Amino acid sequence: MIPNELESTGLKSKLQAYGIDVYSAFSLAANQAAYREGAEWVDQTVAYLNDNSRILEQFIKIELPHIQYRRQESTYLAWLDCRALALSDDDLEKRVHAAGVIPSMGYCFGEDGQGFIRLNLGCPKRILEEKLTRLKSALTP
Structure with a gap:
């Protein structure tokens, strides 16, 4: 996929370091097609995420x-600062889970993430709108 041998070796090394060293014929063909012909899809996806x-x-x-x-x-994961609610991370997590929203909790990313939730925007609009309605019920003081 990468004609430059030095860059190819570097990528393979990184993939192996992350345990992504098992390829199938299908995955290689899919990756090649994505790199060669996926620009329009990427542009559409970025616009949708925006x-x-x-x-x-x-x-x-x-x-x-x-x-x-x-x-x-540069990501489809939105960080929401919920610290104004003055809830513990445990209480914040319980509230959003009870509302049927399962975000990544900020505290999982270290002390600076306390009081935050990370919401996935890589979903259909109707799912996002449902998440937001549920979040409103969970996060309205």
Whole structure:
């Protein structure tokens, strides 16, 4: 896939370091096709994720103004700052789980993540809208 031998060896080394060293013929063909012909799909996906980010941003602004959100620059995972609720991480987690939303909890990423939740925006809009409705019920003081 990578014609430059030095770069190819470097990538293989990194993949093996992360335990991603088992390839199937199908996965290799899929990766090659993605790199050669996937630009349009990537552009469409990025646009879709940007739309989801805008939906989240507007929802937070209008429905959950006590939650802080700064649009992410290069990921589909949004960090929501819930510290204004003054809840422990355990209570925050219980509330969002009880509402049927299972985000990554910020505390899992270290002390600086306490009071945050990480919400996946890589989903259909109808799922995102459902998540946001549920979050509102869980995070409205």
